[in-house]
Amino acid sequence: MCHTDLHYREGAVNDDFPFLLGHEAAGIVAAVGDGVTDLVPGDYVVLAWRAPCGQCRSCRRGRPWYCFDSRNATRPMTLLDGTPLTPALGIGAFAEKTLVAAGQAIKVDPSARPEAAGLIGCGVMAGYGAAVHTGAVGSGDTVAVIGCGGVGNAAVAGASIAGARRVIAVDVDERKLDGATRFGATHTVNSRRTDPVEAVRELTGGHGADVVIDAVGRPETFRQGFYMRDLAGTLVQVGVPEPGMTIELPLIDVFSRGGALKSSWYGDCLPSRDFPVLIDRYLSGRLDLGGFVTETLALDDVEAAFAKMRDGQVLRSVVVL
Incomplete structure (x- = not known):
């Protein structure tokens, strides 16, 4: 759970309700669409909210970390009644399954604990990259x-x-x-x-x-x-x-x-390059990702965790499905 989820919840980002919150996530690929060649079901991935398009003026100039047309899933997720959902930062991870563009799913070492690995999908990458890349x-x-x-x-x-x-x-x-x-x-x-x-x-x-x-x-x-x-x-x-x-x-x-x-936009990161590096540093003991995990909780406990977030009691509350 990230402060950006709280901003979405309280209407501070935009008013495209209903939102599907959650955007720092690690999980297992369940299925891939036609034309996807670099992912297969069973791959262990961390989700990124920037997936460079390769075609915009920034990507063509060799600066994909600034991509101005980042890829997201083209088909919207919906409620049971067919109402389209707006996924937080194009991810929407507070669900058993989510739908993302293939470029948003970055394969990492499967030995990384998922509660920690998912955190590099936003907050850890943003802060780390602000120092290492932007600064x-x-x-x-x-x-x-x-x-x-x-x-x-x-x-x-x-x-x-x-x-x-x-x-x-x-x-x-x-x-x-x-x-x-x-x-x-x-x-x-x-x-x-x-x-x-x-x-x-x-x-x-x-x-x-x-x-x-x-x-x-x-x-x-x-x-x-x-x-x-x-x-x-x-x-x-x-x-x-x-x-x-x-x-x-x-x-x-x-x-x-x-x-x-x-x-610093997302720590000026290139997820396909940087996520595996941060996971390697975590596994080698150089980056204490586990130290960011204050608590784990079930999806039904999200509202209580938002209250802790407002009070500054946690670094990260992590939903485990």
Whole structure:
């Protein structure tokens, strides 16, 4: 269960009700359609909500991770009365079976525990990729991550694996900060108790971080991240803002501080390339996917899990069918 499912549920994405929620999933292929040659029934897969088309202007320029016409199933799933369902992010995994385009089903090592493997389908990939791909964290870099939920902790893990010298976790919740150390945070900052910009500067020799990742997606965290950077540093926004949110910054500061302000779409990932890599890192013990699984539950318990999500009690509640 991901915060995006909650956004769908509460109408914050669009109003194409009824929705079939769920978009972080691992499972077994039950059947394939005509013309599918790279999947067979019985394959163990993780589902992706981006499946590059190979034909759009981005794909043709060799940037399939930005595909502007991602593939989804062409036939809609329906309720028993024939009412079409809108699957969350083109997946709709809160069901015993779902229907996706073949390119959305990425084969991975079947020895990976499915409760953990499914998480790379969205939140873990988004955070990890925000650090490794969008932010291009390198050996010796200093990194600050604002927001230590599932996406933020995946960014912490990605920065650590990429060789960051210092990974600073920033949050208002001491429990989440304690958890961030499990994924590789070397320092923590409680932004409820101290100015996070000044705290990060103190931890980086007075300069600021080379890369800052905003995993919250609010104007105040974006502003903090902007000023938390070193000169010529990079700010990556991977947290999803609400549609009405705006940001205002002095243009002279944008110019004089240099660097880059980037948004990260799905961690700028290529699922066919990156999902198997993350699974291999999980199986080798380098990426603690199991640490993101707070609880497992049945489909009937989803509403109670949404309440825990709102209260910040969980990283991920995982539905097991």
